[in-house]
Amino acid sequence: xxxxxxxxxxxxxxxxxxxxxATANLIEIxxxxxxxxxxxxxxxxxxxxxxxxxxxxxVALMGPSxxxxxxxxxxxxxxxxxxxxxxxxxxxxxxxxxxxxxxxWRAAHVGFVFQFYNLLPMLSAQKNVELPLLLTRLSAAQRRxxxxxALQLVGLEARASHRPGELSGGQQQRxxxxxxxxxxxxxxxxxxxxxxxxxxxxxxxxxLLQRLNREYGKTMVLVTHDPKAAEYALSTRFLDKGTxxxxxx
Numbered sequence: 365x366x367x368x369x370x371x372x373x374x375x376x377x378x379x380x381x382x383x384x385x386a387t388a389n390l391i392e393i394x395x396x397x398x399x400x401x402x403x404x405x406x407x408x409x410x411x412x413x414x415x416x417x418x419x420x421x422x423v424a425l426m427g428p429s430x431x432x433x434x435x436x437x438x439x440x441x442x443x444x445x446x447x448x449x450x451x452x453x454x455x456x457x458x459x460x461x462x463x464x465x466x467x468x469w470r471a472a473h474v475g476f477v478f479q480f481y482n483l484l485p486m487l488s489a490q491k492n493v494e495l496p497l498l499l500t501r502l503s504a505a506q507r508r509x510x511x512x513x514a515l516q517l518v519g520l521e522a523r524a525s526h527r528p529g530e531l532s533g534g535q536q537q538r539x540x541x542x543x544x545x546x547x548x549x550x551x552x553x554x555x556x557x558x559x560x561x562x563x564x565x566x567x568x569x570x571x572l573l574q575r576l577n578r579e580y581g582k583t584m585v586l587v588t589h590d591p592k593a594a595e596y597a598l599s600t601r602f603l604d605k606g607t608x609x610x611x612x613x
Contacts, residue, residue: 390551390583391417391440396449398435398606409435411606413449422577422584424594427603433587434555436603440585441553442470454550471499475544477573479556481536483528483543489515490524493543500547514542518572534565541572545582552576554586558593570596 398410410432417423425433438444439451442458445466451459453473461469483492493511502510515521518538528536537557544552554573558566574596576582586597594600602609 388419389416390419390421390454391415391585392450392452393440394450396436396439396446396451398432398439398444399447409606410439410446413608415601415608417583417585419583420577420581422574422586422596422598424586424588424597424600425603426588426591426594426600429589430605431603432606433603437553437555437585437587441474441476441551442466471496472547473550475547475549475552477537477541477544477552477554477557479559481528481533481540483536483539485528488525488527489520489531489539489542492528492539493546496543496547510546511542514546515539517545517576518542532565533561534568537561537565537569538572541569541576545576550583552582552584554584556587556589558588558590566590566593 393413393415396410396413397408400407400409413436425437427433435444439446440453442461446459449459450457456469458466458469484495487495490508490511493514494507497507497510500507512521512524515524518541520535520538520542523531523535523539528539531539537560541557552573557573558569561569570593573584573586577584577598584597586593588594602611
């Protein structure tokens with residue numbers, strides 16, 4: 365298992381250089397639609413989506429409630445599958461994977477950050493961060509070392525022994541980000557990660573996500589209702605009634 369957080373060799377402040385660099389697309393979505401059945405009624409949540417996300421990009425998905433942004437995020441993360449169309453990530457057609465193959469792919473390649481932190485209250489921050497590594501062949505000592513690296517990265521190494529109830533909301537979300545990072549995934553998906561935080565804590569979390577993108581080259585897709593949160597991303601895509609649109613309506 366490859367592991368290690370490596371800084372992006374590019375100047376982290378040179379945004380224009382990063383945006384114009386010739387990088388391959390990490391995510392390629394072609395003509396994706398998603399239809400759910402409610403009884404005999406078909407509900408089309410996504411309609412003919414085409415989207416490219418380059419490696420190292422930080423994309424915010426915005427749109428009104430019911431626009432399909434969380435559904436699109438779930439398809440990108442391998443939590444859901446499209447009804448039609450294709451999605452390739454790092455050259456692999458994940459829409460062709462079986463449920464078991466998709467679960468293994470997610471565990472190896474995707475880190476998840478949600479609005480509610482989903483930490484286990486009886487475990488320390490370090491043990492919570494270690495959880496994704498329990499499915500690997502790493503020894504207990506290796507898991508502990510990797511968790512410590514991830515907690516250092518989010519600035520919480522001094523709180524490793526604290527349980528969630530002993531941490532602020534912002535600190536709990538940073539532990540959740542460390543957990544998402546601990547397996548060094550190629551993609552981070554964030555679903556309203558600041559929706560349950562006060563403004564100061566939200567800014568700290570967004571600054572952390574921005575730093576992970578700029579300094580460590582992590583590709584990120586962020587779903588948010590908050591225009592201020594979207595400003596931390598490199599680019600913004602808008603969805604309305606299941607389609608990508610040029611701008612918010």
